[in-house]
Amino acid sequence: MSLNLKRKFVRFLLGTTAVFLFTACGKPDQKEQYNGKALIVQKCASCHNLKMPPDTYEDEKAPPMMAVVFHLKDFMKISMNDEKFSKFIPFVQDYVINPSKDKSYCDKESLKTYGVMPSQKGNVTKDELEAIASYMYDFYDQQTYLTQMQKRAAFEALPKGEQLARSNGCFNCHAMNKSVVAPSFAQISKRDAKEIRDTIQNGSQGKWKGFHVMMPAFKSILTHGHILTLQQWIQKDTPQRQEESAVKNRVETPWKVKNDI
Ligand code: HEC
Numbered sequence: 001m002s003l004n005l006k007r008k009f010v011r012f013l014l015g016t017t018a019v020f021l022f023t024a025c026g027k028p029d030q031k032e033q034y035n036g037k038a039l040i041v042q043k044c045a046s047c048h049n050l051k052m053p054p055d056t057y058e059d060e061k062a063p064p065m066m067a068v069v070f071h072l073k074d075f076m077k078i079s080m081n082d083e084k085f086s087k088f089i090p091f092v093q094d095y096v097i098n099p100s101k102d103k104s105y106c107d108k109e110s111l112k113t114y115g116v117m118p119s120q121k122g123n124v125t126k127d128e129l130e131a132i133a134s135y136m137y138d139f140y141d142q143q144t145y146l147t148q149m150q151k152r153a154a155f156e157a158l159p160k161g162e163q164l165a166r167s168n169g170c171f172n173c174h175a176m177n178k179s180v181v182a183p184s185f186a187q188i189s190k191r192d193a194k195e196i197r198d199t200i201q202n203g204s205q206g207k208w209k210g211f212h213v214m215m216p217a218f219k220s221i222l223t224h225g226h227i228l229t230l231q232q233w234i235q236k237d238t239p240q241r242q243e244e245s246a247v248k249n250r251v252e253t254p255w256k257v258k259n260d261i
């Protein structure tokens with residue numbers, strides 16, 4: 001080790017010890033830390049569907065939580081994040097313990113269908129509700145939802161073959177026109193159709209010169225139909241793709257709904 005490197009290493013060690021000492025001296029938290037996400041599942045999921053977006057609208061005992069929060073933010077005209085603390089959290093803390101027809105922002109028709117929410121007094125404390133409401137405010141975010149919907153639309157507009165390639169990680173190794181880790185799809189497109197399908201199904205190594213990674217087998221993941229779609233896409237669509245960046249910019253990664261909390 002050169003002297004310079006050694007010095008750097010010692011400085012690094014000192015640095016990490018300092019961090020350890022620092023955290024070890026931190027005062028233990030006085031107030032109990034509540035986990036809003038765990039609590040909302042435990043206390044509210046029996047009536048409110050918590051997914052964003054909701055996966056079903058059947059057997060509803062209450063409006064989906066996403067609808068509740070979007071609605072509340074709208075009606076309270078919340079525009080700045082500090083109103084989360086001045087308006088949103090206090091409302092939820094109060095409503096869940098003392099719900100009433102007059103306080104509810106729920107429209108009259110929905111109130112009739114669902115009935116007023118039964119008070120959760122005894123079921124949940126004010127401190128727990130603070131954590132729940134804070135989680136609700138952050139998680140059910142309109143902007144995030146909109147972005148996800150736009151990503152989904154962009155993903156669904158791609159050819160089926162490209163959707164499969166993106167959601168199965170083919171682009172971790174392959175690119176449209178550049179051959180780095182694996183031959184490009186443009187190069188591959190000139191190969192025989194059956195050979196292409198066989199390789200996707202069974203994997204391969206050493207067939208192409210200059211690539212050292214192994215092409216994994218996809219037979220346990222993809223159906224014959226999927227493999228056919230991929231092969232046709234590679235041979236039909238990729239040669240026309242001149243600018244790889246144009247594709248990349250459209251959708252970076254496969255779209256995923258934040259359908260879970
Ligand atoms: C027993 C079923 C039930 C449970 C459990 C429940 N809710 Fe509700 N909740 C409802 C119903 C029904 C409505 C719609 C009618 C209304 O607005 O009162 C509602 C409405 C709401 C509203 C909207 C009020 C408005 O003005 O639009 C909030 C906020 C709310 N619930 C929060 C919670 C939270 C937080 C929990 C968990 C601590 C929870 N609820 C648990 C049934 C329930």
Ligand code: HEC
Pocket residue numbers: 164165168169170171172173174181182183188191195196197199200204205206207208209211212213214215216218230
């Ligand atoms: C871990 C990296 C990696 C992943 C992931 C990967 N490949 Fe490959 N692929 C390779 C390599 C490396 C080769 C060259 C193999 C060789 O030389 O035998 C290759 C070759 C191919 C060929 C060449 C066909 C032939 O016989 O000449 C096709 C088609 C192909 N891959 C399609 C896909 C598809 C479709 C996916 C996703 C479902 C995928 N690959 C995922 C690395 C990968």
